[in-house]
Amino acid sequence: MIRRTAAAAMLALLVAGCGGGSAVSDLGTVVKGAKGSTVRAELRPGQRFSLAVADNPSVGDNWDLVAVPDPKVASFISEEHESKGEGVGAGRTTYFVFNSKRPGTTEIRLRNCWRCGQSTTPPNEESRQQSGEAVFSVTVH
Incomplete structure (x- = not known):
């Protein structure tokens, strides 16, 4: 009986830990970047670790991973979003x-x-002027 109760309690904790609408609950070390910047990590x-960029889809922002990094140095897990407010146009991160994997250096471009x-x-000149990349130089020691 005690074993069943303990097993049920552990299962409840595991299920509760998977909530929140996010595939990943641990973002690890957060490294902030921005359009037009190069950041070292x-x-x-x-x-x-997570590479973080300010985002606001309501005005047209759309960040994506240009190419996966050297898989010997770092492996991609997921893309997550955190809202900065409830109002329309509030933005998010x-x-x-x-x-990180083995020692080495890789460049990640968003x-x-x-x-x-x-x-x-x-699609047009205004979009070209407002678009850009955030570059992250990642070194694993």
């Missing part, structure tokens, strides 16, 4: 979550294609 092997919709190419 120094990590240990096996360390979870987008997190690209990774695990692209904001402003008002591009489903396209990966800016």
Whole structure:
């Protein structure tokens, strides 16, 4: 009877920990970047980390991972979003979550294609001017 109760309690804790609408509850070390910037990140092997960018889809922001990093140095886990408020146009933060792997250096590029919709190419001059990349130089020691 005690074993069943303990097993049920552990199962309830596991299920409760998976809530919140997010695939990943641990963002690890958060490294903030922005359009037009290059940021360095120094990590240990096996360390979870997230690359964070301010985002506002209601005005046309759309961040995506340009290319996966060197898989020997870091592996992509997921893309997560955290809202900054309840109101329309409040904005959010987008997190690209990774695990560091072996020692080495890799570059991770995130692209904001402003008002591009489903396209990966800016549709007009204004979109080209507002679009840009955030670059992260990741070193695992």
